[in-house]
Amino acid sequence: MAPLHASITLLFLSCVTLSSSLFLLSTPTSLLLTWHMMSISSTHISFSLIFDPQGLLFMSVIMFISSNVLMFSKSYMKHEFYISRFTHLTLLFILSMNMLVLFPHLMILLLGWDGLGITSFLLIIYYQNSKSLAAGMFTAIINRIGDVLILVSIAWLLNNGNWVIFNVWMNDMSMLIATALMTAAMTKSAQIPFSSWLPAAMEAPTPVSALVHSSTLVTGGVFLLIRFFPFLNQFQFFNSFLLIMASLTMLMAGLSAMNEMDMKKVIALSTLSQLGLMMMSLALAIPSLTLFHLLTHALFKALLFMAAGNIIFTSSHNQDLRLMGLAGPSIPLSSTSMLIANMALFGAPFLAGFYSKDLILEEILFSQSNALVFMIAFFATGLTSGYSLRMMMMILWSPKHSIPCSNLSDMNFPISASMWMMTLAAIMGGCALNWILQAPMIPFMISFPQKLLTPLVIILGMVISWNMSKPILTSILLNFPKTLHSSSSMWFLVNLTSQLVIKSPFMTSHMLTLTSENGWLEVSSSQGMLNSFTYISSSLQLTQSKMMNKFLLMGAIMIIPLMLTL
Known part of the structure; x- marks a missing residue:
């Protein structure tokens, strides 16, 4: 199937699922369809489908983003010989993601969960070089941990005789089941200590990063926890442990993004920070805001990857921020789209990220949770505005440090059409989703200084980032090389989960081979x-x-x- 035909089909399906979601929201009803397949003693095996407003809305956003990404890839990857294979792999990935949303039966849901892992691995190694293969294997190994835990939780649910998500009740194994499900979701959503695979997966083509590593695959774990939230919320350790891990993930990702020079990895680390914010809101028992931010983040983050991909494509495939500069006059559409996406990322007023992110931060203030978590959340928000402005300065406004490229242009119909549609979604999507999901929400009251805290933190982060290039600040930072190294290596997670772990076993096995065999x-x-x-x-x-x-x-x-x- 050609990318353009697949894009048009997905856009039509997106409109259909959006209208179905709005209809079910107006009712409000959910449909659960079950086909009885077989019975083994007293255990019934059935095939289930659920059509609920939230799931259909998520499917609509997935297919809208997929449609634009495939249209973008038609021009971005037009010189690829195996473009049809790429299109089929992308469609298989979209099918797996929709299976994860539609199937509430845990045994059948495993098809979509495993399908996400297999297709993402095949998409990461698409370029077939050593770095892509290493990143694909690393991603697959980390995600296999979650696959095994889902299988174990299926076995533990045998006592219930039922694997439908909404019918899980308490038993002797409930604590272990909740722990397994939470850990599996943390591996898929790259929370600490499983965070290092997400920046490594940036070896994939940019359309893959825009679809897989911004809006769908990494949010699969968050969506699974939203589905299981009524069951998981009965355990106090779930809220406490997830709150700690999510806040640490936000802090680590923000500090690492401030020192990263690879443009795609900066955007991947910003995705990691926003995933931490989603998990934090879920730990604070506000799953509706979690879903709201999940959808708005998918819209502007896919746009950010597409704009970055076009800048990389028109800059002779250069991803180093230090070799960029003055890209705005040459590629105005990509530069404008990146500016809007970055503003939505750090919560500029009336863009997509403002509505959901501001509500989550105000909920953190209203809930009066742990003071340390409160400080980490707002510090990470300031870091988000800081590295977003830093990236924009190095791409658009700093002097150019490399040889100018002669083919700088973004006036290509598939690219421009897809980026215009995603830009409109990044501007208007937050407002529309706010009306759809949060219209009947009970307001919560906070003081005026607390209301001003979020914009003040964002402005402070931008001011500090603007002055980061000053000699006095640079000299202060250079006096702490260990701190810089720890933040650039994601708090040593890159070393702890890759070559450093296998070095000692490899040397030991080599010595044993020489002395025994x-x-x-x-x-x-x-x-x-x-x-x-x-x-x-x-x-x-x-x-x-x-x-x-x-x-x-x-x-x-x-x-x-x-x-x-x-």
Whole structure:
């Protein structure tokens, strides 16, 4: 299937699911369809589908973003020989994501969960080089942890005799089931300590990053927790533990993004920070705001990846921020889209991110939760505005440090059409979703200074980022090299989850191989005799080579003393 035909089909399906979601919201009703398949003793195996307003709205956003990404990839990857394979893999990924949304039965939901892992791995290794393969394997291994935990939770739910998400009740294994489900969602949504796979997955093509690593795959874990929230919220440890992990993820991602120079990795770390904010809102027992921010974040983050991809494409595939600059006059559409997406990211008023992010931060103030969590949330919000402005300064307004590229242009119909549609969604999507999801919401009251705290933190982060290039601040930061290294390596998570972990086992296995499998017995028998005879024969061969020349030379040396005595 051609990317353009697939894009038009997905756009039509997006309109259909959006209208269905609005109809169910107006009723309000949800449909649960169940087909009985077989019975084993007293256990019934059934196939279930759920059509609820929130799930259909999420499906509508997924297919809208997928439609624009496929239209964008038609021009972005037009020189690829296997573009049809890329399109089919993308459609399989979209199918797996919709299966995750539609199937409330945990055994059948595993098809969508595993399908996400397999198709994302195939999309990451699309370029077929060593870095892509390493990133794909690393991503697959981390996500397999979540797959195993889902399988284990299915086995533990055997006591219930029922695997439908909404019918899970308390039993002796409930604590273990809740822990397994929470950990599985944390692996898929890249929370600490499973965070390092998300920046590594940026080796995938940019359309893959826009679809997979911004709006769908990484939000699969969050959506699973929203589905299981009535069951998980009965355990106090779920809220406390998830709140701690989410706040640490926000802080780590913000600090790492302030030191990162790869543009796609900066955007990936911002995704990680927003995933931490979603998990934090879920830990504070506000799943409606979690879904709201999940949808708005998907809209502007996909636009941000598309704009970054077009800038990379028109800059000779350069991703280093230090080699960019003055891109605005040459590619005005991409620059405008990136500016709008970044403003929506840090919560500029009346853009998509403002409505959801501001509500979550005000809810944190209203709930009067832990003071440390409160400080981390607002500090991470300031970091978000800081690294967003830093990236915009280095791309659009700083002097250009590389050779100008002659093909700078974004006046291409598939690219411009998809980016215009996503830009409109990033501007108007937050307002529309606020009317759809949060219209009957009970207002909560906070004081006027607390109301001003969020914009003040955003402005303070922008001011500090604007002055980061000053010599005095640079000299202060250079006095703490360990701090800089820890933040640039995601608090050493990159080292702890990659080569550093396998170095010691590899050296130990090598030593054991030399001392046991190739040990004294083998050295003293066949292999040792072969090596000894080989060495002796090589030495004798060296002594016997050019023997005639050696005899003549020795004779000449002996004649010289005789001639001197005569």
